[in-house]
Amino acid sequence: MTLLRRRAALALPLAIAAPPVLRAQGAPVKIAVVAVLTGPAAALGAQLRDGFATAVRHLGNRAGGRPVEVQVIDDELRPEVAVQKVRAAVERDKVDFVVGVVFSNILGAIARPVTESRTFLISSNAGPSTFAGRGCNPYLFVTSYNNDQVHSVMGQAAQDFGYRRAFVLVPNYQAGRDAVAGFKSRFKGEVVEESFVPLNQLDFSAELARIAAAKPDCLFTFMPGGLGVNLVRQYRQAGLQNIPFLSTFTVDEATLPAQQDAALGFYSAASWAPNMDNAANRRFVADYEAAFGSVPGSYAAQSYDAAMLIDSALKKTGGNTEDKDALRAALRAADFASVRGNFRFGANHYPVQDFWLCQVAKRPDGKFQTETLRKVLRDDVDPWAGECRMR
Numbered sequence: 001m002t003l004l005r006r007r008a009a010l011a012l013p014l015a016i017a018a019p020p021v022l023r024a025q026g027a028p029v030k031i032a033v034v035a036v037l038t039g040p041a042a043a044l045g046a047q048l049r050d051g052f053a054t055a056v057r058h059l060g061n062r063a064g065g066r067p068v069e070v071q072v073i074d075d076e077l078r079p080e081v082a083v084q085k086v087r088a089a090v091e092r093d094k095v096d097f098v099v100g101v102v103f104s105n106i107l108g109a110i111a112r113p114v115t116e117s118r119t120f121l122i123s124s125n126a127g128p129s130t131f132a133g134r135g136c137n138p139y140l141f142v143t144s145y146n147n148d149q150v151h152s153v154m155g156q157a158a159q160d161f162g163y164r165r166a167f168v169l170v171p172n173y174q175a176g177r178d179a180v181a182g183f184k185s186r187f188k189g190e191v192v193e194e195s196f197v198p199l200n201q202l203d204f205s206a207e208l209a210r211i212a213a214a215k216p217d218c219l220f221t222f223m224p225g226g227l228g229v230n231l232v233r234q235y236r237q238a239g240l241q242n243i244p245f246l247s248t249f250t251v252d253e254a255t256l257p258a259q260q261d262a263a264l265g266f267y268s269a270a271s272w273a274p275n276m277d278n279a280a281n282r283r284f285v286a287d288y289e290a291a292f293g294s295v296p297g298s299y300a301a302q303s304y305d306a307a308m309l310i311d312s313a314l315k316k317t318g319g320n321t322e323d324k325d326a327l328r329a330a331l332r333a334a335d336f337a338s339v340r341g342n343f344r345f346g347a348n349h350y351p352v353q354d355f356w357l358c359q360v361a362k363r364p365d366g367k368f369q370t371e372t373l374r375k376v377l378r379d380d381v382d383p384w385a386g387e388c389r390m391r
Contacts, residue, residue, distance in 0.1 A: 028069035029314065029321065032089040033303075034082065034100040034110070037074040040202075040226025043254045044102045044299050045074070048124060051300025052099065054288050055307030063307070064314020071095065079109035086110045090117050096321045097122060099306050102224075102299065104128040104147065104175040115139035118324055120331065122310070124303040127350065128174050129181075133387030136348040139324075141331055143309060144302045145271055146350050146382030147175050151182030153269035153355045153376045154220055154246045160376075161244070163217035164189040169207055169231075170222045172196035179222035179248060185383065192216050202230045208238045218244040229258045236262040251360050253297030256368035263360045268370050271353050272301045272340040275371045281339040295369045301339050312336040342379065348388035352381050 033052050035045030049072055061068050071089060075082035089095045090113065098114045099122045101107045107126040114121040115137050123142045131137060132146045158166055168183065168191055170176035180194055192214045195207050211219060219240075223231045228250035235245060245251075245266040253274065256263055274285050274295055284304055288296040296304075313330035314321070321327060334345050346352045355377040358370040 026066070028067045029063050029097070029310070029319075030069050030071070030093060030095040031097045031099055031310070032071045032073055032086065032093070032095045034073045034075050034086060034098060034106070036077045036102050036106070037072075038076045040200075040229075041077055041102065041224065043258075044125075044225050047254050047297050047299035048100055048102060048303045050288065050292050051296060051303035052124070052307050054284060054291065054296075054300070055304040055311075057291075058283070058287070059307065059311050063311040064317065064319045066314065066319045073100075075101070075106050077103060077106065079105055082106045083109050083113060087113050090114060090119050095119065097310060099310075100124055100303065101126045103173075104178075105173055107131075108174065111137065111140060120327065122306045124306040125299055126175070129178050129382075129384050130174065132348050132350050132382050133384035134389065136388035136390045138328060138390055141309070141345070141349045143306045143351065144298070145353070145355075146384060147178035148182035148185065148384070149355060149377070149380055149382050150248050150269050150271070151179040151220075151222065152186045152383075153357065154248060154267070155183040155186030156376050157267065157269065157357050158183075158187045158189070158218055158220065158246060161218070163187075163244070165192050165214075165216045165218075166190070166246075167192050167211050167214055167216040167219050168194045168221070169204075169211075169219065170194075170196060171199045171201070171224075171227060173199055176222060183220050187220075189217075197227075199227075201227060204231050204234050205238075208234060208240060211240060211243065212238065216243060218246050220246045221250055222248045223250045225255065228252075228255045232259045232262050232266065249298075251370065252299075253295045253369055254299060256360065256370075257294060260368060261362075263368065264362060266360050268358045268360070269355060269376070270298055270358050270370065271351070271355050272298055273356060273358050273372045274369045276340060278337075278339070278341050280337040281341075284339050295367055297370075305336070305338050305340070305343070308336040308338070309334060346381055346385045347391060348382070348385045349390075350382050350385065352379055354378050355380055
């Protein structure tokens with residue numbers, strides 16, 4: 001064989017192999033954003049969706065140099081519907097990432113079909129303990145928190161305030177049970193009652209009567225979406241505002257437009273609030289408000305960070321999504337400016353971050369938001385991380 005022919009023979013496999021790689025890196029990054037957009041909790045899902053959209057606009061509709069193609073999926077807060085729609089996105093549409101999920105029962109339903117396909121799942125809100133410990137997964141990342149953590153902030157706050165007797169009111173599903181565990185992990189006083197209600201309950205008259213009769217030092221509650229709107233209104237109407245209202249995901253920017261003055265002064269706990277003073281957050285809040293006419297909440301902020309995380313990872317891999325190990329390492333690095341300031345991943349792919357006690361305030365422009373009062377936990381590692389065997 002002549003030298004020219006040998007060179008041609010060696011070049012041929014490269015010519016055949018190169019185009020697929022080039023096509024993959026030049027093709028759009030496909031991302032499915034899963035959020036509840038139907039029913040009383042739709043406001044939460046809309047914030048999640050819109051926070052992600054704000055980040056994509058900031059990135060010029062590109063991630064790691066590749067164009068971004070976003071598919072929005074309404075999970076309808078029905079696990080069987082979520083699984084069906086997400087399977088189609090993964091198996092038919094070949095998405096590179098599945099992002100989002102407001103509620104833990106939806107995340108629990110879709111986690112297996114997504115991760116078993118070796119597709120990365122980035123939860124920008126739900127953070128159940130079931131995936132933080134022994135159930136940790138190399139294809140699952142969380143840009144929010146472990147459910148227990150935020151609730152433990154309120155347990156610590158109740159301790160710091162000197163409260164000795166607390167009434168606990170939560171919905172009866174995994175995140176509700178995590179809320180109770182988180183609160184009790186730091187609150188050392190007496191829990192006079194643990195009340196679990198259906199996830200679709202809107203009338204709290206019976207529970208409010210029991211709170212009035214128990215006369216606790218405080219109420220601790222986790223009531224997301226429409227549950228929180230009704231509970232806050234009915235709490236004020238029942239004249240119980242003198243019993244301090246300590247909550248998580250009950251008074252936030254997704255529910256405050258409906259709660260308004262009824263929520264003034266009520267406490268919440270979070271890893272982020274709209275008044276955080278850093279460059280990334282100032283830009284995010286201003287542009288979100290300009291685009292959507294409302295104050296962003298944690299659902300939007302954590303979703304914004306999820307998009308920035310994807311961009312940072314693809315920059316490290318040169319846009320390559322096929323090398324799963326390299327992409328995983330790039331995601332773990334979390335090399336982006338988070339709107340909440342300090343942020344890094346622990347060994348279980350859950351964040352290590354600061355947590356704050358917040359309070360509902362009315363801004364000069366008449367809009368309502370939560371504002372940080374003081375830092376309660378610093379660089380907090382979730383309580384299940386030590387059980388994760390993934391290294």
